[in-house]
Amino acid sequence: MSRTFMSVPSFTIAAVERDTGLSKDVLRVWERRYGFPVPTRDANGERVYTTAQVNHLRLIKRLMDQGHRPGKLMQLDAEQLAALAPRRALPPGATGEAHDAVAGLLELVRQHDADGLVRALQQRLGRQGLQRFVMDTVAPLTQAVGQAWERGQLEVFEEHLFSELTKRVLRQAIASLPRGTTRARVLLTTVPDEQHILGLLMVEAVLALEGAECIPLGTQMPLGDIDRAARAHQADIVALSFSQAFATRQIPELLRQLRALLPESVALWVGGAGVLGATVPEGVVRLASLDDALRALAAWRLPGDQQRPAAGAGAGPA
Secondary structure: OEEEEOOEEEEEHHHHHHHHOOOHHHHHHHHHHHOOOOOEEOOOOOEEEEHHHHHHHHHHHHHHHOOOOHHHHOOOOHHHHHHHOOOOOOOOOOOHHHHHHHHHHHHHHHOOOHHHHHHHHHHHHHHHOHHHHHHHHHHHHHHHHHHHHHOOOOOHHHHHHHHHHHHHHHHHHHHOOOOOOOOOEEEEEOOOOOOOOHHHHHHHHHHHHOOOEEEEOOOOOOHHHHHHHHHHOOOOEEEEEOOOOOOHHHHHHHHHHHHHHOOOOOEEEEEOHHHOOOOOOOOEEEEOOHHHHHHHHHHHHOOOOOOOOOOOOOOOOO
16 A cells, blocks of 8 residues: 655555565565666564655556667666657547647646546537447546656646546446347456556447447456356356556466366456557457457357347356
C-alpha cells in the first residue's frame, strides 16, 4: 500500500512490486548493484519509495519487456528513457477531427474536470453510437493517455481519473444494450495481478453489439476459477486482457496453463497491449485490435453458425 512518509507520498516494497511488476528480490538486487532505486526507511525500518522512483521503475520495466537490458537503462535519466519508449499514434485512417477530439478530451483530464469529461464522452457516444465511440474515441484516447503518462505529462491520479470515468460511461452504455442472442457466450476477465479492466470493457461493448452474450467477471481471477466459471456458464469463449504494465514474460506460461485447464471446445482469446510482444501458445487467439475481436467472433460463427441454448436449457456443443 502507498503511505505518506514525512509528508512525501511513498510506497512500500510490496506496493512497488504490485504496481511495476518488478519482484522484491529484483528491487533489492538493483539497489545493491546499480544504486537505484534508493529507498528511505520508515519507522519500522521497512523500505519506502517515492512516487518519482515508482514512475521511473515503471518505465524501466516497460522497456525491459521490449528487450532493453536493465544495466543500460539504469544509466539513463527519465527523459532519455522516455525517448526510448515507442510513440503510440492514433490508428491509421484517424481523421484530423478525431485527433482534435482526443486532444480536447485529454485536456479535460489534465484540468481535472471530471464533470466536463463525462459530458464530453457522453456527447460523443450519442453522436457516434457505441461501436464507433469505442473504436474512434475510447481506444485512441486510451493510447493518448498512455503516451502522455510515458512522457511525464500526466500524473498517476490523472490517468486513474480518466480510467474510472471512462469505465463508468462504458458500463452505462453496455447496460442499456439488449440481451445477447446467445450465438456466442463470452466470458471476460483477467488473470491474477492484472488489475486493468478498460480493455475488457471495450471488447465487451463491441462483442455485445454483435449479439454475443458477455459474462463479465471483473479482474484478477485465479486460473482454476476461470475454468470453473467457463464450465458453469457453458462459455464458448474465454477472453482475457493484458495491459502493458503486466510482465510479458509471464504471459505464455499462464496461457499454456489456462489452455490446458479449459475444455477443448472453449476458445481462448487474449488481447491488450501486453500481449503484442508476447509469445502466444498454440490454441490461443491473439487479438491485436478491436477489429480483430470482431473478425474472431465472425470466424467462430462460421463452422455451422453455432447456436447455443440459453444457460440451463441444455448441454453445449461437444
